[in-house]
Amino acid sequence: MKFRVMIWLALSGVTLAGEWPRELQAYRGTTPKVDGVIEKGEWDDAAKLEGVEGWTPQFSPTTDQKDLSLTGWVKFDAKRLYFAFRVTDDVLYGIDTPRWLPEKNAKAHELTREGWPWFGDEMELLINATHTWKGDENAAGDGTSWQMVCNLTKSRVGGVGKGGLLEGEPRSDAKAWETYQRWIKTGAMEAVTKFLPGGKGYIIEWAVSFDPCLEILPGKFFTPGEKEVKMGMNIAVGDLDEKEKGAGNFGNFHHEDWFAGEKNKRTNLRQWGTLSLMPGKNPKTP
Template sequence: MKWVALSLILSMNVMAGEWPRELQAYRGTTPKIDGVISAGEWDDAVRFEGVKGWTPQFSPTTDADDLSLVGWVKFDAKRLYFAFRVKDDVLYGIDTSRWLSEKNPKAHELTREGWPWFGDEMELLINASNQWKGDENASGDGSSWQMVCNLTKSRLGGVGKGGLLEGEPRSDAKAWETYQRWIKTGAMQAAAKVLPEGKGYIIEWAVSFDPCLEIAPGKFFTPGDHEVKMGLNIAVGDLDEKENGAGNFGNFHHEDWFTGERGKRTNLKQWGTLRLMPGDKPVKSE
């Protein structure tokens, strides 16, 4: 029985989240964070797709033209990078008015009373420490966090310009201050741009290892000769015409999550796994 208990403990230590979904990331070239996916820029990254098979928080997505995405992930010596090409048939605040939900008339204020995720947006959630105790959410520091990139508002550009916003837990003043510092100092960067042909957008996102990926107190991820696992979740939010979200919280149309159960997807243990691999992405043989 002692060996069984030890085996269970070891298996818990290597999990980065309990949801059986993962992404691998390898070392690659440094992309330019400008909201434009240039030719060859992400060829050395691991590619993935959504949102088929993801968890819907609101109305399920049934049409790829309504909402879908292609994503890429890689890292270099100092930062972790994601890129997303999102297909979205109706862009909030661009194809629609900037209507507000009765739930929060202050949704567009860039304060803790605002809703950073209100609009067409993506959220990145990482548990760098690979630790949790129960059903807790992100702590709001380098060990675990939840950040937002909105298409039509941002901390640096204000309402009308896409980019990063402070995510959850906004109720925690310390977390809010940490997120804002990351944005203002460039420790975390993101660019969001509407596709030239419309009907979607690009987000490119960079996360500095120090201070954003704290794998142990005072110790930040650095590439090495062994694999490192972190908890990972990704969300894409789709706010269309108000009537399309009738019956949903805030009149959201879609909000699809890489992992987790409906209503529990922000719990650390509900996340999947980001596997930061040693070396470059393997070249597939023909």
């Protein structure tokens, strides 16, 4: 039966996205406060994930949890999808190091389409709400599929020096850039960063509004119901340490680890994992 389904999908030109064999389930829960502080009990009803062991390294592999690792949580309420991440990082770019620039782009910190939003310590969230793809395409840059960035030390709202959301890929598409910027400025998507006590890492809390950010069909946005809804999903965490630690890597990045996908292909929709939005509450909730 599975073989027949795959033949039909191939003939139709549309295949299920999130082919990478990694899945994260999310359940309906209480509404967290998006403030960069993980309060006691605030995420107890969320599904949990750990990284970056077993993730895909784009640059130098991570071999020490103190160098880079994370714990994450995901859940949703009636209107928004929520993520929280506690990232362990022994060296914070621009805090413990100078704010050095890559040789390939002296404009990396400009908040324009010429800048690199992901240059720095950062996380990226990628969602394919339609859960489909036709080839090796990347995110469309709208509510059907997107790639957004939360940088620790720069943001669209706060500017250079204050962490938060930035427009992700495809930056080359002016329409996508405008859509992402509108989401940030209107609060359709929010993210708040805060340093961990002692400075060896940071916290990100991230909220995504169903409308306009999770368009499962033309003009139709996800709403919680009685059936499971699957979406393609990927998550990246970037670690930019001292310049010499990234010698030989693009932009001198030390680490960039991905929840799903192959090296150099991890932004293709077909390479993503699966986010399953489940009916009801998390059965593992205490």
